[in-house]
Amino acid sequence: MEKVRIGIIGIGGMGTSHAKNIVAGKVPNAELTAVCDINAERLEWAKQSFGDRVQRFDQADAFFQSQAFDAVLVATTHYDHPGLAIQALNYGYHTLIEKPAGVYTKAVREMNEVAQQSDKVFAIMYNQRTNPVYQKLKDLIDSGELGDLKRSIWIITNWYRPQSYYDAGGWRATWSGEGGGVLLNQDPHQLDLWQWMYGMPKRVRAFMSFGKYHNIEVEDDVTAYVEYENGATGLFVTTTGEAPGTNRLEVSGDRGKVVIEDDKLTFWRLRVSEREFNREFKGGFGSPECWKCEIPTPGDNSQHIGIMNDWVNAILHGTKLIAPGVEGIKGLTISNAMHLSAWTDSWVDIPFDEDLFYEKLKERIDQSTFKKNVHNVTLDVSGTH
Template sequence: MNERVQVGIIGLGTMGQGHIKTLLNDVPNCEVVAVCDTDEKRFKEAEGKGLLSEKMQRFSSYGKLIDSDLCKAVVVVTPHPFHPEISIYAFRKGLHVLSDKPIAITVSAADEMIREWKKTSLKFSTMYSMRTTSVNIAIKDFLLQGKLGDIRRVDMVCTKWLRTQRYYDEQTWRGTWKGEGAGLLLNQAPHNLDLLYWWFGPAEAVSAEVSKRFHNIETEDEVTANIRTRSGFPIRFYSTTGEAPGFDRVEIVGSKGTLIRDGRMAKVFTFLELEEEIEKTIYENENTMLDVAF
């Protein structure tokens, strides 16, 4: 039997409560033994949802939780600016860390965080949960197998991040440079950008336009970007928190076919003669398309 890992949750907001629920219901080899928040109301909220048990120790200071020796790992789910200092303290005390994204709001803070981690043999990761969905894993495998041939272009539209003005008003740090570090690009869209990185590797060049069009906030709520990959093909990217109902769509066009993902469904349009160039196949036989669904 695998040894259970004792976990402490630092931050009991919406995401922190979500992590507790996931650990309780879906991760049997982990045990939530401690929780922390500076706001007493958060404990009552979590308790009212049945997420806290009498066995879970409660702390108002992350330092006291980490120093308690109750945990082998912590999940850091606080406002963004606090991720580095909490994670670094945990590393120095010998605890594994899962940090919510982003790990920091400045490059220098992120670099310091990574330097401290590299001094240890501990586990460290950030929460990019879209890598764990079956359709995105299938796309990754499909690309690794080269079934689309040479990639020609990618288009990604991710507008299912609708946020109302009330969302920003409920937490005063949201949508502010000091409290959040940025808006859409640092809070919601990193999930989508991480998928692009995971599927296609680092970018060679990026040009982008960001704007604040839909909310009364300091930071951006819309981004349009043109990305040139190191392999040479272009990626067009659009995202916003001001559109309803919103879409989550990706088109990946290659020399042997096209993959289209719409939400959690994906279809692959390939050519019967996979070795032929797309242009030749189109002109010689328009009926050779196959529709294959995952």
């Protein structure tokens, strides 16, 4: 195989962007050969944009049966991701899914089981993993440069969205259409990065407001506190209702702290660890010697194109994925635990009761203003993010 033939299912906002990037040659070892969408206007756009060199399908089954491609990129509404990925893998296609991995972990766990039994390359569009700033912080943590971790605080409030954003799509910001709000739409990348760099928490206590700043039924303001096995703690604050917002991540360990803000990484490095200083210093008031270091983060922040090239290279050459699809369940686990904590007004341990989560979600789906059968994988495949 010299080039990977790609079919995209869902050519709304993200699917359209991916299609344009492939056709523009930004993924050199791939070619776009098919698209699928139930929206006739989107298929007409594909015809006008790509002509007959790209096949068009209006039904998922016909798309998968066509064998017009080697690999599938799933860029649909959230509930569809696990079911369509399972179909793609079962038909023998390499598969890349958009974020989030799904809405609830039970469905994503089933998807992962299918992927692990398959010999196909399965990836997820966690494009923030290509950012050299976060890669460097992960390196500092993994190498022990920060020492034993103590605390992380992520304030990610620069997701401002006006009411018109939500009004533009009937499925958006509804329990039955999207499955959640800021945590499911805007924050999957940050929740993934949080666990990718820092690890999974052992329990969560979250506080949420639903429709606090907008006329929506899902969460648009979240403050969550987490605890880790080693005693470290974390705080995650997010909203779509603040302007101007902040994107600031601070991670503290016993050898200093790192702050990422404005795409810059600053390391306040202790000459000796705080724990060692605490044991040995006898002078009363004092603190460890600290050096402020501006850490260079060279490299290409290739984002979506980087993930697609990474996936294609793994298909062609067997290289290791930067964002394996099976890891999508981790950030979603944190998100689901946050929702369950808010819904039950209590602490939630990880792993949590997936049946209870789905029961609580189903209650909200049944009361949702957007009525659609969310259990059928032939849902609307024209989702945008």
